[in-house]
Amino acid sequence: MTKLRQRLAMAAAIFAFALNAHAAIGSASAADVTLDGQQADAFVYQQGWNPHAGPQGDPSGIGTAFDAFGSGSYNLLDKYDSNQGFSNTGTLTFTFTETTGTNGLWTVTNTSATSxxxxxLVxxxxxxxxxxxWLFDDETIQPGETLQGDWQILWTVGNNNAHPDFSNLTLFERNMVTTPIPEPGTYAMLLAGLMVTGVAYRKRRGKQG
Structure with a gap:
């Protein structure tokens, strides 16, 4: 009888933990953050995790949640809070605004004109x-392009299940590749080469006929 009671107590504890976890995450999902009109490809939530911590940020809370989308470690892109905005020193620059404490807008811009x-992007x-x-897997940003998005916080805290106000934002990247686009002169040379090839081909056909 004692073992049965212990098992029942353990089951009750597990059930209570599951209820608390569900209450904490609320209705938060991959749809809460969008970019270029598309919701995130995946979402992960963790209590007690501050991705902003440390000079390089803290990607540890991402864990293995995004492994299905590829391998590789995450690197800090930029950080934002109410005291200090983005550094915006790389090829990608960002903006972040709050409409209320729990929602707002953001953008990412490719400042390169040639790549x-x-x-x-996390x-x-x-x-x-x-x-x-929130993971945006295999995101492509054209030269000089700005992608716009929105965000909202839908997990809950406290007995009243209120949505907490924004504290800070951290952006991470993995597998970032910069691909130069051909310069206009390259296209002109390619077009000229194709024209010469076409003329030569027509001449050969004319001689054969």
Missing amino acids: IVTLD FAIHAGNQGGA
Whole structure:
């Protein structure tokens, strides 16, 4: 009888933990952050995780949640909070605005006029001593292009299940590739070469006929 009671107590504890976890995450999902009109490809949530921590940020809360989308470690791109905005020193620059404490807008811009940037981009928010990260897998940004998006915080805290206000934002990248595009002169040379080849081909056909 004692073992049965212990098993029942353990089952009750596990059930209570599951209820608490569900209450904490609320209705948060991959749809809470968008970019270029598309929701994130994946979402991960972790209590007690602050992705902003440390000079290089803290990607540890991402864990293995995004492994299905490829391998490789995550690197800090930029950080934002109310005291200090983005550094915006790389090829990609960002903006972030709050409409309220729990939602707003953001953008990412490829400042290069000659290169396409492709990367796995992670948008990670800290709010209410909890962290959420959204993955935009294999995102492509054309030269000079700005992609716009929105964000909202839908996990909950406290007995009243309120949505916590934004604290800070950290952006991570993985597998970032910069691909130069041909300069206009290269296209002109290619077109001229094709024209010469076409003329030579027609001449050969004329002689054969």
